[in-house]
Amino acid sequence: MDYSKYFDLNLDDAKQYVVDHTDFFGDEKASDLNIKEVSDGNINHVYRVDDGKKSLILKQTGKTIRTSGNPLDQHRGHIEDRTLEIQRKLSGGQVPEVYDYNETMHVILMENVADFKNLRYELKKEKIFPKFADQISSFVTNVLLPTTDLVMDRIEKKKMVKDFVNVGPCDITEKLVLTEPYYNYLDRNVFDDKILPFVKQNLYENSPLKVEVGKLRNNFMNNAQALLHGDLHSGSIFINQSDIRVFDSEFAFYGPMGYDIGNVIGNLIFPYVVQKAYLNNEGKGNKEFIEWLQKTIAQVFDMTFNKMAKKYDEIVKFPFYKEHGFKNSYLRSVEDDTLGYAGTEIIRRTVGDSKVLEITDIEDQNLQNLVMKIFVKIGSNLIMNRSVYNNGEEIVADIDQIFDEMITKDEMITK
Template identity: 50%
Template structure:
């Protein structure tokens, strides 16, 4: 049994966990709910008398489009979560990984809520900037060449070559928003001229984005999450949990940092233009500022505490961190552009039914992105 991959459902997921684990009692009544809301994988929550577990399963086809996709992505995700958990408590605990059924069994984090939705509902989390920068610095810095042994790092780079998932990012983030060669971009009619002038025909922007694209593809700096937006961050008053690192590979640290910042800008402008919530707007503006300040302070401190090679002196460390921050702001810009122009939108944009407000929202996001990149 379970010697060949097949897709689980609500019933077979219960049979599977009983067979694979003694997490639940043998006679314990179990209930299963399919809770996946993404377009790639399947997620099952199995609930017992006093505890629950989550199973995440990959298939050879994308859940949404049924397009083929390398199933090895779920193995990469499980390995990344294990590595991150050795540095941070802000990831779910992994109980086991099944390389035949391509299933990760992990901690149920239902006590944490999707941060994107929480921000849309006007929830303020005063310590988030501190929490997310702890996670970023604690998981990124130790996986750089400055800290890891050279041989170990090179083996890890090879292990985490995530070809198909990186190809998706290279296309959707750094190519199609500027060159719609697949005709998949989705642009409001009232914003077509604005996008044509400021995005499609903007050679200065293309030059800057080409640099960031090249950096993304060739700078194997650290083991990054690769898709760190507010929908991958779950939060409550006590802390955060980071999920879904299936796009992970060895890339530029600034990409993860920038994705967090870019997604906070979506919420910030939503509260300024759509919900007119001044308190939330000011909170998000302050949070973005604090993330930048905290990254600089914490990353410099972390590097100084872990680096052993004297040639990496204080001046080098300051330059290294400053460059990471400036690149982070540019990657925030690329994230903002691709979510407005490309076909993979965010709820802060798609939930706006008033067309005029959405036009203003999108233009504000794009103008900020242009400032960050150029």
């Protein structure tokens, strides 16, 4: 088969490609292999290939969005390949191993993490993972801080920034996360008409909030601080009771560290609030799961910055940066960014067109509307007050207070 020019791999092509590009399956022929597409195929083709004993993943970066025909920059596949390799090394194996990457075909062959499950779906099933806060805080600390100017050679870091310019995915983030929820200039926001007045008041016509989002947007676009995953939500994390695996880094670029950390925290707040709403509305919320999420949200914040402060002392060597005042100021700015971007993630997943299952699976429209209002309030609070929190306990306390206030207000209105 000729791979000198790009073409979309179908099921049979993909099996032959695996045989031609790796000896993973030994002397097996393509006809001996099993294959299944494990993506929707709209942007990328992702196949699981196996011989009945072991398996791997083939991911081909698409050149168009198949549902619309709009073009996509395939350079993101190269960026994903490099990011997987860098973050696997820095994290000590918490990223799938890459077996092969082909620049022409835009195909990555990588480890199939079959022993791990998608975190978003596991949280939907109310699964508890006691080690998660420790694991994800170690991951973000170990992959982010070493890729900054504080640690890297200045020239090498500038070359990295250039190599990881990721125009298409960053444009998506700048629109969907940091612009449209507040202006809806492309008319893609999605929510029940009944809450339109609330959305207008709290987002579209909220000038103080838009000022702060503007600062976060500008920071996202101009602060080439560290090599980010770029889309570190719970759907990009696979988990079991022993460890995690982080994948799907095609949105990687050099940006503010708080964006990745904030995405993790924001996506833990979704199941936390929804479970509290179920408990309040029907008494069906899982109390043990709620308590674990409450603790985990706080721990992710606290553990991340405790570990980052310790690692800072271990790996930062330049005298200016070792000054105590500089270190405190630097890490404080990352904390502030973290909470701000947690807020923008919550708001965009609430009113934007890329929603989370936690919201869309609420069948009672009135309850869904109430939950969406609560998320807008929580997200806005994190953005507006991102500089006032000193620890995770304070963050969770304010989330709980906003939840209680919104529930009380709703009960008064409906009586």
